[in-house]
Amino acid sequence: MTAASSKIVLPQSKTAQACEAYARFAAVAACVIGEVVLAIWIGIFPESAMPSVSGVPPLAALGVILAGLGLVCFTFRRIRFVARTIGVVLTLFGFLMFGEGALGDLGFDTFLIPDDLPPQAGSFEEDLFLAQAASPPPIPVLDGTSPGILVALILFGVALFYAEHARVAPAVLSQVLTLVLLAQVLLVVTGAAYGVDTTGDPFPFMRLTAYGVVAIVLLATGLIAASPERGIASAIFEKSPAGEMLRRLLPGILAVPPILGWFARQAEVHALYDSAATLVIFAVASIVVLGVFAWTALGAVRRADSGRQVALMDLRGQREWLSTTLGSIGDGVIATDPSGSVLLLNRVAEDLTGWSAAEARGRPIWVVFRVVDEETRKPVDDPALRALREREVSRMESGAMLITRDDKELPVEHSGAPIIGQDGTLAGAVLVFRDVTERRRVAQRQTMLVGELNHRVKNALAIVQSLVQASLRQAKDPTTQTMARTLAERLRALHRAHDLLLESQWSGASLKAMVERELEPYKREGGPKIVIKGSDVLLPPQCTSILAMTLHELATNAVKYGALSQNTGQLTVAWKTQRRNRLHLVWEEKGAPSAPKPTARKGFGSQLIDQASAIISAAKPRPSSARPGSMSSSTCP
Incomplete structure (x- = not known):
């Protein structure tokens, strides 16, 4: 696993986000219930205005708060180890309360709620205080504590410890214990509705106060919702026909039997039917109502399965299309x-x-x-x-x-x-x-060929330059010497253009570098002013050599007759790009002496400039002149 893979943030579906939000809400609500019970015991809230806290001592309320904190920690993956630690503490906490009931008052509740705290007038504590003052026999703490809340705290602690366990068996155990908690609540609520006598806490009807019922429901459902990818929550929210059927049957399974049983019980209490008749009515009514629920669920499953089949056929077609596309x-x-x-x-x-x-x-x-x-x-x-x-x-x-x-x-x-x-x-x-192995081979081969081409071209230019130099040394006629010297300078200009192409691997040449290299020999302190304007432009290879020769001829003419012939002259070379990637180049000279009279015959330089303009612009050749103060322009695609 790479370092990058450990940083990935897995996205959550909207269902998972909603389940996580409910789990945190349930945890906070459980903490609030525990705090309310403690506030009633301390006397902040009058018990006459609140449900009775009889059976939920301060220590049990503290356990409910601790369970809520554990559930909050469990909803954050990075601190789930804290939730497991709280689960262990909560389990030991429940057994400690059982031990207090078996061994007598160990003073934990007295530590939380001092004995000398004055009871509120008209409250349950005042009645208990007056009764104890009249007859103060010791009463074991467990006698006033519902064992139901203690069992619930122990079961929730174990379930919290094993939740999201790596092994399957402990994780299943956590889910089973959560269902046991909900079953306990259902027994208590249904028994209270049917009038079952829970005095003495007959198994499995253990007493639970309203605070305990609400707290257990919140904790158990919150723990289920905190793991939406697995267990009970994944089965309920599964997007399949099975999940659809479960969602439709679950309300009927939970609500129909208790409601029908309550009506049957009422019929028996009011002597409308005997016990056998009420059982028959309950059984038949349960079958009918659950059958109706099953029929509606079956219809929904059929519709979902039909849509699923259509989607599968569409998916198969898309998969074949995708496979063909990817293969191509x-x-x-x-x-x-x-x-x-x-x-x-x-x-x-x-x-x-x-x-x-x-x-x-x-x-x-x-x-x-x-x-x-x-x-x-x-x-x-x-x-x-x-x-x-x-x-x-x-x-x-x-x-x-x-x-x-x-x-x-x-x-x-x-x-x-x-x-x-x-x-x-x-x-x-x-x-x-x-x-890119083959492409790199091609690039390396191309680089080698370009290098070989550069070597051959440079050798050819060197040979030609050597021949010209030899001819120059052997020539006695001044005209021949002048011609050989001019040819050597033109070859050097061509050599400089080739060097620019070599630097860019024949991808083009920089116009700015070309102009600067051509005019560099004429820059001197106190000499003519040379101004170069324009952003750098990459010339295509087919324009490089001919433009370099053109610039050389213009510079040569400027040295002989134009702005570069005296120190007061000014030469400006400017260019700009125009539409369709066309280049407009301006050569302007000022402050030069009078130009010689033009002759009818054009020299080599003028002919070269005319031909260059024709080749570069691919348009009508424009006459160019090197007279002082004149302008020569051309365009290059």
Whole structure:
């Protein structure tokens, strides 16, 4: 498991969020009930205005508060160990209260509620105080404490300790004990409604006060709701025909028998029927009512199952379409669920990772798709996990090395994207990656070929320059020497343009660098002013050489006749981009001496500039002039 995988935040469904909210509400409400009971014992609230706390001593109220705190801690995964600790303390707490009842008053209640606390007028404590003053025989504490609340605290403590246990048996035990708590409450409430005499706490009818009943119901249902992914809550909220049937039958199962039994009991109490007749009426009425509930549930299940079959057929069609689409994609594709477990792989992903779709399904994505940094060899943050965590699409990234199942290494590029459902919930993530081994080979081969080409071109230019230099040394005629010197300068300009292409691997040349290198020899202190304006532009390779020669001819003319021929001159070279990626270049000279009279025959430089403008602009050639103060412009696509 990578470091990135441990940081993933698993999304919760709306049902899980609602269950968690109810569990916390139930825990807080249980704490409030315990505090109310303590407040009544202390005398903050008058007992005459509240239900009687007889049977719930201060120590039992403290246990209810402790149980509520344990349930609150259980709803937060990071501090569930605190909830388990409270479960152990709560169990020992219940046995301690039983021990106090068996061994006599150990003084715990006296420690919480001092004996010298003056009772409120007209309260239960005042009557008890007057009765004890008249006849003060000692009464065991358990005689005034309902064993039902003690049993409930012990059962809840054990259930809290084993809740969400890694092993199946303890987790099931927690769910069973929670159901026992609810069954105890149902027995108490139903027995009270039927008029059962609970004096002496006959098994299984143990006395519970209204505070105890409400607190136990809140704690038990809150503990069930705190684990919505498993146990009773998962069965109730399951989105299936079985869950639909359970949700429809559960109210009838819980409410119909007690209500029918109450009516039968009332008929017997009022001597309308004898006990046998009431039992028959109860049995038949239960069958009829539960049959009606079952029939309505069956209809709902049929409708749900019909919709499910239609959805399955649609899903099969979509799955076949998806399988065909994924199979036709040339990149590797891996889809995960919201927890990062693999759902499917296409054929390319199987070939690259070494995992078959059947073997990879259900495994964590960081096991199937293992990537490390190509240089540092450290694990890379998986793009699928990053998409689950940040819910954003990541761009295609390189520099990663895929470790296949048989420990081979493949350089890959990868990206990830979240899968968002129609209701806005996170349904999973998709990972797309490709093997770039062949592309790197092609790039290396291309680099080698470009290097060989550069070497050959530089050698050819060097040979030509050597021939020109040799001719220059052997030439005696001034005209021949001038021509050879001019040719050598033009070759050097071509060589500089080639160097610019070499620096960019023949992807183009920087116009700004080209102009600066051409005019650099003419910059000197006290000399002519040279101004270069314009943002850097990357020229295509086909424009580089001809534009470099054009700039060289313009500079040569400026040195001979124009602004660069004297220190007071000013040369401005400016360019800007226009629509459709066209370049507008301006060469402007000021402060130059008078230009020589133009001749009818154009020189080589003028011809070269005209041809360059025609080639670069792919339009009508524009006449260019190097006269002082003139402007020459051209466009380059």
